[in-house]
Amino acid sequence: MYLDADSFALGMDQKKRPRPFRDDVWRFEICLRKYEYYKNTGKRVGALLRYYYAIRLSKMSKSLGFSISANCFGPGLRINHQGLLIVNAKARIGKWCDIHQGVNIGENGFIQDGQYVSCVPTIGDYVFIGPGAKIFGDIHVGDQSRIGANAVINKSVPENQVAYGNPASMHEKRRENLSTASPSFEETFFQHYPQYRGKM
Numbered sequence: 001m002y003l004d005a006d007s008f009a010l011g012m013d014q015k016k017r018p019r020p021f022r023d024d025v026w027r028f029e030i031c032l033r034k035y036e037y038y039k040n041t042g043k044r045v046g047a048l049l050r051y052y053y054a055i056r057l058s059k060m061s062k063s064l065g066f067s068i069s070a071n072c073f074g075p076g077l078r079i080n081h082q083g084l085l086i087v088n089a090k091a092r093i094g095k096w097c098d099i100h101q102g103v104n105i106g107e108n109g110f111i112q113d114g115q116y117v118s119c120v121p122t123i124g125d126y127v128f129i130g131p132g133a134k135i136f137g138d139i140h141v142g143d144q145s146r147i148g149a150n151a152v153i154n155k156s157v158p159e160n161q162v163a164y165g166n167p168a169s170m171h172e173k174r175r176e177n178l179s180t181a182s183p184s185f186e187e188t189f190f191q192h193y194p195q196y197r198g199k200m
Helices: 002-010 024-042 044-064 183-192
Strands: 084-089 103-106 111-112 115-116 134-136 160-165 170-171
Touching: 002 024, 002 183, 024 044
Parallel strands: 084 103, 103 134
Antiparallel strands: 111 115, 160 170
């Protein structure tokens, strides 16, 4: 399901496999999802494949400028371009995320009773994240929100809001995201893949 949703979000669903020397982002997402699969199933037979995809993922990440750990993103991930993209390993982002280059989803921790407390964002479903946005701290970005280019987000964003600026200001969204980060795009996906309806 994850691979089908990702390829659909990237507009690659009509192709059988990535083209040589092209489609690098799609190739990365395939590797990420396969690594997640073998990591999460925990089967001994998959240990070698998990190791193989971990090495491939590390090499591709360095080449593309990505720092994305397993199990951060839900299905329907669309990474628009190669280039610097940092996502903290503890961050959790929902389904149908449309994310651009230069984004940093990071940590803002503190010391409490002599121990380090990690604070990372959670991001809902159908969220668009524009180029250069910085999202960090113990905050939540609500469903169907839109984060503007170069926005600095250090406080929670309610659902159906547009957040932009530094520091970010919130504005009510007047229309649905015109991207893959929308329920209507998900409905189009279900029309092509009805077997996944109700399973996301």
